[in-house]
Amino acid sequence: xxxxxxxxxxxxxxxxxxxxxxxxxxxxxxxxxxxxxxxxxxxxxxxxxxxxxxxxxxxxxxxxxxxxxxxxxxxxxxxxxxxxxxxxxxxxxxxxxxxxxxxxxxxxxxxxxxxxxxxxxx
Amino acid sequence: xxxxxxxxxxxxxxxxxxxxxxxxxxxxxxxxxxxxxxxxxxxxxxxxxxxxxxxxxxxxxxxxxxxxxxxxxxxxxxxxxxxxxxxxxxxxxxxxxxxxxxxxxxxxxxxxxxxxxxxxxx
DNA sequence: CAAACACCTGAGCAATCGTTCAACTATAAT
DNA sequence: ATTATAGTTGAACGATTGCTCAGGTGTTTG
Numbered sequence: 001x002x003x004x005x006x007x008x009x010x011x012x013x014x015x016x017x018x019x020x021x022x023x024x025x026x027x028x029x030x031x032x033x034x035x036x037x038x039x040x041x042x043x044x045x046x047x048x049x050x051x052x053x054x055x056x057x058x059x060x061x062x063x064x065x066x067x068x069x070x071x072x073x074x075x076x077x078x079x080x081x082x083x084x085x086x087x088x089x090x091x092x093x094x095x096x097x098x099x100x101x102x103x104x105x106x107x108x109x110x111x112x113x114x115x116x117x118x119x120x121x122x
Numbered sequence: 123x124x125x126x127x128x129x130x131x132x133x134x135x136x137x138x139x140x141x142x143x144x145x146x147x148x149x150x151x152x153x154x155x156x157x158x159x160x161x162x163x164x165x166x167x168x169x170x171x172x173x174x175x176x177x178x179x180x181x182x183x184x185x186x187x188x189x190x191x192x193x194x195x196x197x198x199x200x201x202x203x204x205x206x207x208x209x210x211x212x213x214x215x216x217x218x219x220x221x222x223x224x225x226x227x228x229x230x231x232x233x234x235x236x237x238x239x240x241x242x243x244x
Numbered sequence: 245c246a247a248a249c250a251c252c253t254g255a256g257c258a259a260t261c262g263t264t265c266a267a268c269t270a271t272a273a274t
Numbered sequence: 275a276t277t278a279t280a281g282t283t284g285a286a287c288g289a290t291t292g293c294t295c296a297g298g299t300g301t302t303t304g
Contacts, residue, residue, distance in 0.1 A: 014185050014218070022175055023189055027236070032167055032174075035232070035239040040165035044262075045158045052154070053144055061281060063141050074263055076282055086242075095271050095280045096136070105238035110157070112234055114149070116227035117157040120208075166292075183251060196293055198252055217250045217301050 041087060042110065046070065047078050054088060055107040058100045163209060164232065168192065169200050176210060177229040180222045 013019040042048050049068055053059055061079065065072040079099060082088040089102040101107060135141040164170050171190055175181060183201065187194040201221060204210040211224040223229060 013188055014182050018179060019181075019185050019189060022178055025178075026171075027174070031236070031239050032170060034242065035235050036165055036167045036170050038235055038239060039161045039170070043158055043162035043165040045154055046262075048154060048158050048161070049148075052149070056144055056147075057140060059141075060136050063136050066135055067141060067145055070262095071264065072281065073265080073283085076280095077262075080282080092271095097281065103238075109231070109234060109238070112231060113157050113160055114153070116225075116231070117153050117160060120156065168292080192292095193294070194251065195253085195295080199292075202252075214301095217248095219251065 037085070038106075038109070041082065041085060042106070042113070044078075046074070047082065048110070050075070050078060050082070051087070051101065051106055052110060054099055054101045055110065058091075058098045060096045060098050062096070064099070159207070160228075160231070163204065163207060164228070164235070166200075168196070169204065170232070172197070172200060172204070173209070173223065173228055174232060176221055176223045177232065180213075180220045182218045182220050184218070186221070 042051065046068060050064060053064065053067060059067075061072050061075050064079075065075045068075065079088060079090075083090070087101065087103045087106055088099050090097045090099045092098075164173065168190060172186060175186065175189060181189075183194055183197050186201075187197045190197065201210060201212075205212070209223065209225050209228055210221050212219045212221045214220075
């Protein structure tokens with residue numbers, strides 16, 4: 001017979017005390033979502049490279065497009081996303097827009113991630 | 123007249139020296155891809171929560187499914203992915219499989235990310 | 245053995261993502 | 275004013291993602 005909603009696992013929790021403790025000490029869902037969003041920004045190679053380049057120097061859309069070998073449109077789309085998340089900011093100079101990182105956290109996250117990526121062959 | 127392949131930006135690079143220097147000091151593409159992959163793992167709330175829970179304690183599939191309120195199948199699929207990237211490992215005990223983190227790097231990445239996510243209202 | 249159980253897996257589907265294309269804005273130069 | 279240029283934007287597309295569903299392992303219990 002089935003006491004639970006599912007027909008898969010019969011036991012409510014294998015270690016009830018542990019599980020409830022973990023659930024209680026769990027972070028707020030908004031924080032977890034925000035964290036996932038930050039990681040999501042860095043999960044795309046194009047955006048990651050943009051952030052890595054911008055962490056080194058201020059750059060215009062044109063140069064980023066050339067460096068990444070994709071269209072300016074694609075770069076602009078990604079920059080808009082990064083802008084909306086306050087990860088980059090920009091400065092207008094005539095026709096051109098020069099972008100920089102607006103969030104130093106990103107740089108340190110990338111640095112820490114790099115250490116791990118390097119030591120893993122994968 | 124156009125010297126480049128594209129018809130978008132006419133100048134090859136606004137700051138040629140800077141750009142070539144950045145391109146030269148750029149990390150190997152494999153490393154960047156690997157890094158993006160790591161961030162991608164943590165970009166999904168379900169996987170992120172799994173990693174956060176497993177960084178606290180060893181847990182079986184059944185409990186994870188209950189804690190996350192999704193099917194065991196969904197958990198199993200995600201665990202397979204995490205297994206293939208050597209982020210989690212598991213221990214069989216009878217019918218049950220107990221999972222733990224296989225990569226401490228993940229824990230420190232999450233910790234660092236959390237500090238940033240918390241201080242940002244977003 | 246057969247039934248129950250914890251977990252795994254492949255197929256399929258809706259939703260999301262990253263890019264290109266074409267059209268648009270805004271600034272600069274002739 | 276006309277033209278060119280740097281950048282932005284919306285639509286559309288192909289690809290990927292995360293889930294459910296149904297069926298399949300392998301282990302344990304009766």
